[in-house]
Amino acid sequence: MSSGRTVTALPGALHSEGEGVRRGPGEVRLSVEQASYAYSVGERRAPLFTLEATSFQARQREVVAILGPNASGKSTLLRLISGAIQPLSGRVQLDGFETSQLEPRTRAQRIAVVQQESPLLFPARAWEYVLQGRHPYGRTLRFETPEDVAIVENALAQVGAGELRDRWMDRVSGGEKQRVILARALAQQPLLLLLDEPTLHLDIGAQVELLQRLRRLAEENRYTAIVVTHELNLAAEFADQVVLLHRGKCLRVGPPAAVYSRELLEQVFEAPLEVGTGPAGRPRVNIRGERTETAG
Amino acid sequence: MRPLTFRRLLLICSMLAVVLLAVVILALKLGAVPISVTDLVLSLGRVAIGRSDQLPSEYRLIVFELRLPRILLGILVGAALSVSGAGFQALLRNPLADPYVLGVSSGAALGAIASLIASPHIPLLTPVAAFAGAALTIAAVYFLGRREGQLDGGTLLLAGIITASFLSAVIMFLMTTLSGRDLRGMAFWLMGDLSTPLAPGLLWIFVVVLGVAAGAIYTTAADLNLLLTGESEAMHLGVHVTRVKLVVYLAASILTGMAVSVSGAIGYVGLLVPHVMRLLFGSDYRVLIPTAALGGAIVIVLADTLARTIVPPTELPVGAMTAMAGAPVFIYLLRRRLQ
Numbered sequence: 001m002s003s004g005r006t007v008t009a010l011p012g013a014l015h016s017e018g019e020g021v022r023r024g025p026g027e028v029r030l031s032v033e034q035a036s037y038a039y040s041v042g043e044r045r046a047p048l049f050t051l052e053a054t055s056f057q058a059r060q061r062e063v064v065a066i067l068g069p070n071a072s073g074k075s076t077l078l079r080l081i082s083g084a085i086q087p088l089s090g091r092v093q094l095d096g097f098e099t100s101q102l103e104p105r106t107r108a109q110r111i112a113v114v115q116q117e118s119p120l121l122f123p124a125r126a127w128e129y130v131l132q133g134r135h136p137y138g139r140t141l142r143f144e145t146p147e148d149v150a151i152v153e154n155a156l157a158q159v160g161a162g163e164l165r166d167r168w169m170d171r172v173s174g175g176e177k178q179r180v181i182l183a184r185a186l187a188q189q190p191l192l193l194l195l196d197e198p199t200l201h202l203d204i205g206a207q208v209e210l211l212q213r214l215r216r217l218a219e220e221n222r223y224t225a226i227v228v229t230h231e232l233n234l235a236a237e238f239a240d241q242v243v244l245l246h247r248g249k250c251l252r253v254g255p256p257a258a259v260y261s262r263e264l265l266e267q268v269f270e271a272p273l274e275v276g277t278g279p280a281g282r283p284r285v286n287i288r289g290e291r292t293e294t295a296g
Numbered sequence: 297m298r299p300l301t302f303r304r305l306l307l308i309c310s311m312l313a314v315v316l317l318a319v320v321i322l323a324l325k326l327g328a329v330p331i332s333v334t335d336l337v338l339s340l341g342r343v344a345i346g347r348s349d350q351l352p353s354e355y356r357l358i359v360f361e362l363r364l365p366r367i368l369l370g371i372l373v374g375a376a377l378s379v380s381g382a383g384f385q386a387l388l389r390n391p392l393a394d395p396y397v398l399g400v401s402s403g404a405a406l407g408a409i410a411s412l413i414a415s416p417h418i419p420l421l422t423p424v425a426a427f428a429g430a431a432l433t434i435a436a437v438y439f440l441g442r443r444e445g446q447l448d449g450g451t452l453l454l455a456g457i458i459t460a461s462f463l464s465a466v467i468m469f470l471m472t473t474l475s476g477r478d479l480r481g482m483a484f485w486l487m488g489d490l491s492t493p494l495a496p497g498l499l500w501i502f503v504v505v506l507g508v509a510a511g512a513i514y515t516t517a518a519d520l521n522l523l524l525t526g527e528s529e530a531m532h533l534g535v536h537v538t539r540v541k542l543v544v545y546l547a548a549s550i551l552t553g554m555a556v557s558v559s560g561a562i563g564y565v566g567l568l569v570p571h572v573m574r575l576l577f578g579s580d581y582r583v584l585i586p587t588a589a590l591g592g593a594i595v596i597v598l599a600d601t602l603a604r605t606i607v608p609p610t611e612l613p614v615g616a617m618t619a620m621a622g623a624p625v626f627i628y629l630l631r632r633r634l635q
Contacts, residue, residue, distance in 0.1 A: 084531065108534030115532070121391055121524050122579035127297040132522055136534030141518060141582065144299040152297070165297055188533070 029224045030058040034090035051076045054250040060222045065235035068245035074228045108136035112185035114195040126164045133187030155186040175206035193225040211238040232285040312590035323601040371593040373559045376551040378592025379510045381566020383548035386520040394567035395552040399460030403433025404556035405485040427553030488562030488615030509547040517581035562615045564622020
């Protein structure tokens, strides 16, 4: 199967579906069925945190936002999807395979995770960092092939970071670093792209840029992208589906317009909010101020 | 963008091998009885063509029965300590990890001493006991060095340094109360020293063990590069984290135990050498492991030659030389990390 998948990240080698078909129904790629999890200190102790049974499905080319305030279970759900932890009950399946049961190498060929950044112990250049994404495809001690190099170049180009190639990772800005980390995930040529708070330390321009890019990449390379975030408006603008979590409970799943209601969001985020409609017809959330200005 | 190629790796390693050869010749030449390089090359040539009987007997004694075995031991010990240092640095995700600093060498020394006290006449018991001491110590340091389930750099180093000083105290206690027995000197176990020759049979066993253990670590070299960026990231990039950690943990403990059982606790080589090699050739473990092995051999042979010749006719323990060079480097690295 790897030979068939090798081409998916290379533009120009995309499967040619009708140009007009922007987003067909597509097959279900990720299916989370009644998956739950509990963290506890010991076997007999009461769990410290519980994620109650959660279900949703994602198709290829879809961008799904896992939305909720801090400590709502977003990262736990993401770890369940990534296969890092095994659900206590229920199932998480990627193309019919239980993600937590896959061998690490196979899993890394299908699922790429962009985590909140971790510091590097030894300096590395951007290309070395992106080359790490080819690790699941190499055998023990294999040296990188020209094909790996081409995929790395391509991944950097796809995130608009071609000029960062030879820069040191500790000498680039936050937004640039985030793009290189995304490029490493692309170099894994995954089916499923998971991002944990990717916009956390970015300014608004870099946030919008990143999410637009993600949208476009999901479209071009047929990724399914799952983004954990607490940014209500970014999720509304870029996600096809929103999974709304609150204190370990999945409250609602659906397109932003169906999930964003004032009562629900106020209850979840514990803030006075108002929900309007943006220019593209997507919901727009504002803070409801105490003093309403009436001046025109 | 220059990914590593096999040719470049081979080139770097042959360069270091040439340096090692030069250092070995230097070490054969220098000493209480100086020998000229021409004589050395001639006699080495005679041995190579199988006519060692034509050598003057005092040459044969000094060069082939005193200096060469000691150099070979130095090469083995230096390679073992450097590779295990590089392994511990990846395992603990701490660039300051080193078998000596973390107390692993002291643990191995204690294991070796205990086995010598219990039954001095079983041949391979000492290295095995040293391995057990090393493995137990690194496990203890690993668990003491965690804070809220996460490995914490500062806590880990403190735990290691305290463990080392505790184990050294136990060693001194044992050595003092059991002074009647023939256990080699205290300086041997605490500082390290290459003056005790190794039985030829044992030498070959150690060559094989070094090859297997260092080779086992080398098979995980690409995984170690990723492990250094964090366990969860490594896992998401396809590394079988528990398996890799187990291999490195066992192999690095074996290497430390083996080195300590024959040369005592020589310090800072495992810290110094991998760092110099990273500065010279980059931090890719596929290059670092073989260059650390060669570099460790070079450093130990050089340090031991210095220790033999710096204040003749007295011989310093080689560990004193490596500590004098290594401790300042440790401080420098620590300061740089804090900035």
